[in-house]
Amino acid sequence: MTKRSLLILATPLLLAGCVNETASYAIDSSDHALTVIVTQDYFWSKQAGLRLIASRLPDCQRQFDLGKTPMADLNVELFSTGEDSYLLRSGDEMWQVDTQNCTQLPPPADNVQAQPIGVFHFDGRKKLVFERAEGAAASAQ
Numbered sequence: 599m600t601k602r603s604l605l606i607l608a609t610p611l612l613l614a615g616c617v618n619e620t621a622s623y624a625i626d627s628s629d630h631a632l633t634v635i636v637t638q639d640y641f642w643s644k645q646a647g648l649r650l651i652a653s654r655l656p657d658c659q660r661q662f663d664l665g666k667t668p669m670a671d672l673n674v675e676l677f678s679t680g681e682d683s684y685l686l687r688s689g690d691e692m693w694q695v696d697t698q699n700c701t702q703l704p705p706p707a708d709n710v711q712a713q714p715i716g717v718f719h720f721d722g723r724k725k726l727v728f729e730r731a732e733g734a735a736a737s738a739q
Contacts, residue, residue, distance in 0.1 A: 673688065677715060
């Protein structure tokens, strides 16, 4: 076998451990939602790309690049900070978005009032899921 043949055969194995997962929090319908996207380009990467799609169709939909986050114990917490305003937190990083106009807001103040909604995380099958916080309202806004 040539080196090229080995490389072609090995490519699927190299990509097999990659992650490209999404999970959504439906705010009041599937047309009004926050979707987290986690991508890991190489199975040996300890970091994953984190993106967010804010949508309130048909008025707006926008994707935000939130940077890199550690793959180990990935948790993206979601909080409500007011009507159509949400805060996401992963480790020490925080992002605030508004779904009225699908815009990213400045980082929140230290004393921001936020109600927990839930957390995006990997389940036992390594699928990204959204798990509602205990006691969170069915349609938190």
